[in-house]
Amino acid sequence: MDNPNAHIGHTHPTRRSRAELEAIPGWGADLDRKDRPGVPMERTPPRVHDGKHREQPEQQQRNIEVFVSPERPGLTPLFGTSVPPSGLSRLMRRFAYKLTENDIRHWLLLLLADRVNVIEGIGQDLGRGHLPNLLAEMSIKAEWQHNKAGLVRKAAIVAAIAGTGYYLLQRHDDRDAR
Known part of the structure:
Protein backbone atom coordinates (compact mmCIF):
# COMPACT_ATOMS: atom_id res chain seq x y z
CA MET A 1 0.00 0.00 0.00
CA ASP A 2 1.68 3.20 -1.18
CA ASN A 3 -0.70 5.65 0.46
CA PRO A 4 -1.09 5.14 4.22
CA ASN A 5 -4.43 7.02 4.17
CA ALA A 6 -5.96 4.99 1.31
CA HIS A 7 -8.17 3.07 3.72
CA ILE A 8 -9.85 6.31 4.84
CA GLY A 9 -11.45 6.76 1.45
CA HIS A 10 -10.14 10.15 0.39
CA THR A 11 -7.02 11.48 -1.18
CA HIS A 12 -5.41 14.83 -0.78
CA PRO A 13 -6.08 17.09 -3.74
CA THR A 14 -3.04 17.88 -5.81
CA ARG A 15 -2.34 21.34 -7.08
CA ARG A 16 -3.15 21.78 -10.73
CA SER A 17 -0.49 23.05 -13.04
CA ARG A 18 -0.88 26.39 -14.78
CA ALA A 19 -1.40 24.58 -18.10
CA GLU A 20 -4.32 22.59 -16.58
CA LEU A 21 -5.86 25.76 -15.15
CA GLU A 22 -5.53 27.62 -18.44
CA ALA A 23 -7.50 24.82 -20.11
CA ILE A 24 -10.54 25.76 -18.00
CA PRO A 25 -12.72 28.17 -20.04
CA GLY A 26 -12.73 31.61 -18.42
CA TRP A 27 -10.04 30.85 -15.85
CA GLY A 28 -7.64 33.69 -15.25
CA ALA A 29 -9.62 36.22 -17.26
CA ASP A 30 -8.47 38.84 -14.79
CA LEU A 31 -4.80 37.98 -15.25
CA ASP A 32 -4.25 39.15 -18.82
CA ARG A 33 -6.20 42.12 -20.21
CA LYS A 34 -6.39 40.62 -23.70
CA ASP A 35 -8.47 37.75 -22.26
CA ARG A 36 -11.09 40.05 -20.73
CA PRO A 37 -14.19 40.30 -22.96
CA GLY A 38 -15.00 43.86 -21.92
CA VAL A 39 -11.53 45.34 -22.35
CA PRO A 40 -11.98 46.76 -25.85
CA MET A 41 -15.16 48.49 -24.66
CA GLU A 42 -13.80 49.69 -21.33
CA ARG A 43 -12.73 53.30 -21.27
CA THR A 44 -12.98 56.13 -18.86
CA PRO A 45 -16.05 58.26 -19.62
CA PRO A 46 -15.26 61.85 -20.54
CA ARG A 47 -15.73 64.45 -17.85
CA VAL A 48 -18.94 66.41 -18.14
CA HIS A 49 -17.33 69.76 -17.55
CA ASP A 50 -14.06 69.07 -19.42
CA GLY A 51 -11.90 69.88 -16.39
CA LYS A 52 -13.30 73.40 -16.01
CA HIS A 53 -14.76 74.44 -12.70
CA ARG A 54 -18.50 74.69 -12.64
CA GLU A 55 -20.22 77.61 -11.04
CA GLN A 56 -21.97 76.98 -7.75
CA PRO A 57 -25.79 77.12 -8.13
CA GLU A 58 -27.49 80.06 -6.52
CA GLN A 59 -28.45 79.36 -2.90
CA GLN A 60 -32.11 78.37 -2.60
CA GLN A 61 -34.15 80.47 -0.20
CA ARG A 62 -34.82 78.69 3.06
CA ASN A 63 -38.42 79.06 4.24
CA ILE A 64 -38.72 75.72 6.05
CA GLU A 65 -36.58 73.90 8.58
CA VAL A 66 -33.79 72.02 6.82
CA PHE A 67 -31.89 69.37 8.75
CA VAL A 68 -28.13 69.30 8.27
CA SER A 69 -25.66 66.56 9.14
CA PRO A 70 -22.99 67.38 11.75
CA GLU A 71 -20.40 66.00 9.31
CA ARG A 72 -21.40 68.54 6.65
CA PRO A 73 -22.67 71.57 8.55
CA GLY A 74 -23.15 73.88 5.56
CA LEU A 75 -26.51 74.09 3.82
CA THR A 76 -26.46 72.66 0.29
CA PRO A 77 -27.39 75.12 -2.46
CA LEU A 78 -30.54 73.14 -3.34
CA PHE A 79 -32.80 71.08 -1.09
CA GLY A 80 -36.25 69.54 -1.16
CA THR A 81 -39.26 71.44 0.14
CA SER A 82 -42.16 69.25 -1.05
CA VAL A 83 -42.71 67.64 2.36
CA PRO A 84 -41.59 69.98 5.13
CA PRO A 85 -41.00 68.28 8.49
CA SER A 86 -43.85 68.51 10.96
CA GLY A 87 -45.26 66.95 14.12
CA LEU A 88 -43.60 64.20 16.12
CA SER A 89 -41.61 63.05 13.08
CA ARG A 90 -40.04 66.54 12.93
CA LEU A 91 -38.84 66.21 16.52
CA MET A 92 -37.48 62.74 15.84
CA ARG A 93 -35.60 63.98 12.76
CA ARG A 94 -34.24 66.97 14.67
CA PHE A 95 -32.86 64.63 17.33
CA ALA A 96 -31.49 62.20 14.69
CA TYR A 97 -29.56 64.99 12.97
CA LYS A 98 -27.81 65.84 16.24
CA LEU A 99 -26.18 62.40 15.97
CA THR A 100 -23.42 61.61 13.52
CA GLU A 101 -24.16 59.53 10.43
CA ASN A 102 -21.98 56.67 11.62
CA ASP A 103 -24.25 56.21 14.65
CA ILE A 104 -26.89 53.54 13.97
CA ARG A 105 -29.37 55.49 16.09
CA HIS A 106 -29.27 58.30 13.50
CA TRP A 107 -30.53 56.00 10.75
CA LEU A 108 -32.98 54.07 12.92
CA LEU A 109 -34.53 57.31 14.13
CA LEU A 110 -34.89 58.52 10.54
CA LEU A 111 -36.57 55.24 9.55
CA LEU A 112 -38.90 55.46 12.53
CA ALA A 113 -39.63 59.12 11.74
CA ASP A 114 -40.69 58.08 8.22
CA ARG A 115 -43.12 55.53 9.66
CA VAL A 116 -44.47 58.07 12.17
CA ASN A 117 -44.88 60.55 9.31
CA VAL A 118 -47.07 58.05 7.46
CA ILE A 119 -49.32 57.69 10.51
CA GLU A 120 -49.40 61.48 10.90
CA GLY A 121 -50.46 61.79 7.25
CA ILE A 122 -53.31 59.35 7.80
CA GLY A 123 -54.34 61.39 10.84
CA GLN A 124 -54.28 64.59 8.77
CA ASP A 125 -56.44 62.95 6.10
CA LEU A 126 -58.97 61.83 8.72
CA GLY A 127 -58.90 65.33 10.28
CA ARG A 128 -59.87 66.84 6.92
CA GLY A 129 -62.70 64.34 6.53
CA HIS A 130 -60.95 62.29 3.88
CA LEU A 131 -60.99 58.56 4.49
CA PRO A 132 -57.78 57.16 2.98
Missing part, protein backbone atom coordinates in the same frame (compact mmCIF):
# COMPACT_ATOMS: atom_id res chain seq x y z
CA ASN A 133 -58.17 54.09 0.77
CA LEU A 134 -55.45 52.04 2.45
CA LEU A 135 -56.05 48.99 0.27
CA ALA A 136 -55.39 50.99 -2.90
CA GLU A 137 -52.49 52.89 -1.37
CA MET A 138 -50.88 49.63 -0.27
CA SER A 139 -51.40 48.11 -3.77
CA ILE A 140 -53.47 45.22 -2.44
CA LYS A 141 -55.38 44.87 -5.73
CA ALA A 142 -52.18 44.70 -7.79
CA GLU A 143 -50.65 42.30 -5.27
CA TRP A 144 -53.73 40.05 -5.56
CA GLN A 145 -53.50 40.08 -9.36
CA HIS A 146 -49.78 39.44 -9.64
CA ASN A 147 -48.61 37.81 -6.41
CA LYS A 148 -51.45 35.97 -4.67
CA ALA A 149 -49.14 33.64 -2.76
CA GLY A 150 -47.10 36.57 -1.45
CA LEU A 151 -50.22 38.45 -0.38
CA VAL A 152 -51.65 35.42 1.41
CA ARG A 153 -48.29 34.88 3.15
CA LYS A 154 -48.17 38.54 4.26
CA ALA A 155 -51.77 38.37 5.49
CA ALA A 156 -50.99 35.18 7.44
CA ILE A 157 -47.98 36.83 9.05
CA VAL A 158 -49.98 39.93 10.01
CA ALA A 159 -52.79 37.74 11.37
CA ALA A 160 -50.31 35.66 13.39
CA ILE A 161 -48.68 38.77 14.86
CA ALA A 162 -52.05 40.37 15.64
CA GLY A 163 -53.34 37.13 17.16
CA THR A 164 -50.23 36.73 19.29
CA GLY A 165 -50.50 40.33 20.45
CA TYR A 166 -54.18 39.89 21.29
CA TYR A 167 -53.44 36.67 23.18
CA LEU A 168 -50.66 38.30 25.18
CA LEU A 169 -52.85 41.30 26.04
CA GLN A 170 -55.72 39.04 27.11
CA ARG A 171 -53.36 36.96 29.24
CA HIS A 172 -52.02 40.15 30.81
CA ASP A 173 -55.58 41.35 31.56
CA ASP A 174 -56.45 37.96 33.11
CA ARG A 175 -53.50 38.27 35.50
CA ASP A 176 -54.57 41.79 36.50
CA ALA A 177 -58.11 40.58 37.23
CA ARG A 178 -56.86 38.05 39.81
Whole structure:
Protein backbone atom coordinates (compact mmCIF):
# COMPACT_ATOMS: atom_id res chain seq x y z
CA MET A 1 0.00 0.00 0.00
CA ASP A 2 1.68 3.20 -1.18
CA ASN A 3 -0.70 5.65 0.46
CA PRO A 4 -1.09 5.14 4.22
CA ASN A 5 -4.43 7.02 4.17
CA ALA A 6 -5.96 4.99 1.31
CA HIS A 7 -8.17 3.07 3.72
CA ILE A 8 -9.85 6.31 4.84
CA GLY A 9 -11.45 6.76 1.45
CA HIS A 10 -10.14 10.15 0.39
CA THR A 11 -7.02 11.48 -1.18
CA HIS A 12 -5.41 14.83 -0.78
CA PRO A 13 -6.08 17.09 -3.74
CA THR A 14 -3.04 17.88 -5.81
CA ARG A 15 -2.34 21.34 -7.08
CA ARG A 16 -3.15 21.78 -10.73
CA SER A 17 -0.49 23.05 -13.04
CA ARG A 18 -0.88 26.39 -14.78
CA ALA A 19 -1.40 24.58 -18.10
CA GLU A 20 -4.32 22.59 -16.58
CA LEU A 21 -5.86 25.76 -15.15
CA GLU A 22 -5.53 27.62 -18.44
CA ALA A 23 -7.50 24.82 -20.11
CA ILE A 24 -10.54 25.76 -18.00
CA PRO A 25 -12.72 28.17 -20.04
CA GLY A 26 -12.73 31.61 -18.42
CA TRP A 27 -10.04 30.85 -15.85
CA GLY A 28 -7.64 33.69 -15.25
CA ALA A 29 -9.62 36.22 -17.26
CA ASP A 30 -8.47 38.84 -14.79
CA LEU A 31 -4.80 37.98 -15.25
CA ASP A 32 -4.25 39.15 -18.82
CA ARG A 33 -6.20 42.12 -20.21
CA LYS A 34 -6.39 40.62 -23.70
CA ASP A 35 -8.47 37.75 -22.26
CA ARG A 36 -11.09 40.05 -20.73
CA PRO A 37 -14.19 40.30 -22.96
CA GLY A 38 -15.00 43.86 -21.92
CA VAL A 39 -11.53 45.34 -22.35
CA PRO A 40 -11.98 46.76 -25.85
CA MET A 41 -15.16 48.49 -24.66
CA GLU A 42 -13.80 49.69 -21.33
CA ARG A 43 -12.73 53.30 -21.27
CA THR A 44 -12.98 56.13 -18.86
CA PRO A 45 -16.05 58.26 -19.62
CA PRO A 46 -15.26 61.85 -20.54
CA ARG A 47 -15.73 64.45 -17.85
CA VAL A 48 -18.94 66.41 -18.14
CA HIS A 49 -17.33 69.76 -17.55
CA ASP A 50 -14.06 69.07 -19.42
CA GLY A 51 -11.90 69.88 -16.39
CA LYS A 52 -13.30 73.40 -16.01
CA HIS A 53 -14.76 74.44 -12.70
CA ARG A 54 -18.50 74.69 -12.64
CA GLU A 55 -20.22 77.61 -11.04
CA GLN A 56 -21.97 76.98 -7.75
CA PRO A 57 -25.79 77.12 -8.13
CA GLU A 58 -27.49 80.06 -6.52
CA GLN A 59 -28.45 79.36 -2.90
CA GLN A 60 -32.11 78.37 -2.60
CA GLN A 61 -34.15 80.47 -0.20
CA ARG A 62 -34.82 78.69 3.06
CA ASN A 63 -38.42 79.06 4.24
CA ILE A 64 -38.72 75.72 6.05
CA GLU A 65 -36.58 73.90 8.58
CA VAL A 66 -33.79 72.02 6.82
CA PHE A 67 -31.89 69.37 8.75
CA VAL A 68 -28.13 69.30 8.27
CA SER A 69 -25.66 66.56 9.14
CA PRO A 70 -22.99 67.38 11.75
CA GLU A 71 -20.40 66.00 9.31
CA ARG A 72 -21.40 68.54 6.65
CA PRO A 73 -22.67 71.57 8.55
CA GLY A 74 -23.15 73.88 5.56
CA LEU A 75 -26.51 74.09 3.82
CA THR A 76 -26.46 72.66 0.29
CA PRO A 77 -27.39 75.12 -2.46
CA LEU A 78 -30.54 73.14 -3.34
CA PHE A 79 -32.80 71.08 -1.09
CA GLY A 80 -36.25 69.54 -1.16
CA THR A 81 -39.26 71.44 0.14
CA SER A 82 -42.16 69.25 -1.05
CA VAL A 83 -42.71 67.64 2.36
CA PRO A 84 -41.59 69.98 5.13
CA PRO A 85 -41.00 68.28 8.49
CA SER A 86 -43.85 68.51 10.96
CA GLY A 87 -45.26 66.95 14.12
CA LEU A 88 -43.60 64.20 16.12
CA SER A 89 -41.61 63.05 13.08
CA ARG A 90 -40.04 66.54 12.93
CA LEU A 91 -38.84 66.21 16.52
CA MET A 92 -37.48 62.74 15.84
CA ARG A 93 -35.60 63.98 12.76
CA ARG A 94 -34.24 66.97 14.67
CA PHE A 95 -32.86 64.63 17.33
CA ALA A 96 -31.49 62.20 14.69
CA TYR A 97 -29.56 64.99 12.97
CA LYS A 98 -27.81 65.84 16.24
CA LEU A 99 -26.18 62.40 15.97
CA THR A 100 -23.42 61.61 13.52
CA GLU A 101 -24.16 59.53 10.43
CA ASN A 102 -21.98 56.67 11.62
CA ASP A 103 -24.25 56.21 14.65
CA ILE A 104 -26.89 53.54 13.97
CA ARG A 105 -29.37 55.49 16.09
CA HIS A 106 -29.27 58.30 13.50
CA TRP A 107 -30.53 56.00 10.75
CA LEU A 108 -32.98 54.07 12.92
CA LEU A 109 -34.53 57.31 14.13
CA LEU A 110 -34.89 58.52 10.54
CA LEU A 111 -36.57 55.24 9.55
CA LEU A 112 -38.90 55.46 12.53
CA ALA A 113 -39.63 59.12 11.74
CA ASP A 114 -40.69 58.08 8.22
CA ARG A 115 -43.12 55.53 9.66
CA VAL A 116 -44.47 58.07 12.17
CA ASN A 117 -44.88 60.55 9.31
CA VAL A 118 -47.07 58.05 7.46
CA ILE A 119 -49.32 57.69 10.51
CA GLU A 120 -49.40 61.48 10.90
CA GLY A 121 -50.46 61.79 7.25
CA ILE A 122 -53.31 59.35 7.80
CA GLY A 123 -54.34 61.39 10.84
CA GLN A 124 -54.28 64.59 8.77
CA ASP A 125 -56.44 62.95 6.10
CA LEU A 126 -58.97 61.83 8.72
CA GLY A 127 -58.90 65.33 10.28
CA ARG A 128 -59.87 66.84 6.92
CA GLY A 129 -62.70 64.34 6.53
CA HIS A 130 -60.95 62.29 3.88
CA LEU A 131 -60.99 58.56 4.49
CA PRO A 132 -57.78 57.16 2.98
CA ASN A 133 -58.17 54.09 0.77
CA LEU A 134 -55.45 52.04 2.45
CA LEU A 135 -56.05 48.99 0.27
CA ALA A 136 -55.39 50.99 -2.90
CA GLU A 137 -52.49 52.89 -1.37
CA MET A 138 -50.88 49.63 -0.27
CA SER A 139 -51.40 48.11 -3.77
CA ILE A 140 -53.47 45.22 -2.44
CA LYS A 141 -55.38 44.87 -5.73
CA ALA A 142 -52.18 44.70 -7.79
CA GLU A 143 -50.65 42.30 -5.27
CA TRP A 144 -53.73 40.05 -5.56
CA GLN A 145 -53.50 40.08 -9.36
CA HIS A 146 -49.78 39.44 -9.64
CA ASN A 147 -48.61 37.81 -6.41
CA LYS A 148 -51.45 35.97 -4.67
CA ALA A 149 -49.14 33.64 -2.76
CA GLY A 150 -47.10 36.57 -1.45
CA LEU A 151 -50.22 38.45 -0.38
CA VAL A 152 -51.65 35.42 1.41
CA ARG A 153 -48.29 34.88 3.15
CA LYS A 154 -48.17 38.54 4.26
CA ALA A 155 -51.77 38.37 5.49
CA ALA A 156 -50.99 35.18 7.44
CA ILE A 157 -47.98 36.83 9.05
CA VAL A 158 -49.98 39.93 10.01
CA ALA A 159 -52.79 37.74 11.37
CA ALA A 160 -50.31 35.66 13.39
CA ILE A 161 -48.68 38.77 14.86
CA ALA A 162 -52.05 40.37 15.64
CA GLY A 163 -53.34 37.13 17.16
CA THR A 164 -50.23 36.73 19.29
CA GLY A 165 -50.50 40.33 20.45
CA TYR A 166 -54.18 39.89 21.29
CA TYR A 167 -53.44 36.67 23.18
CA LEU A 168 -50.66 38.30 25.18
CA LEU A 169 -52.85 41.30 26.04
CA GLN A 170 -55.72 39.04 27.11
CA ARG A 171 -53.36 36.96 29.24
CA HIS A 172 -52.02 40.15 30.81
CA ASP A 173 -55.58 41.35 31.56
CA ASP A 174 -56.45 37.96 33.11
CA ARG A 175 -53.50 38.27 35.50
CA ASP A 176 -54.57 41.79 36.50
CA ALA A 177 -58.11 40.58 37.23
CA ARG A 178 -56.86 38.05 39.81
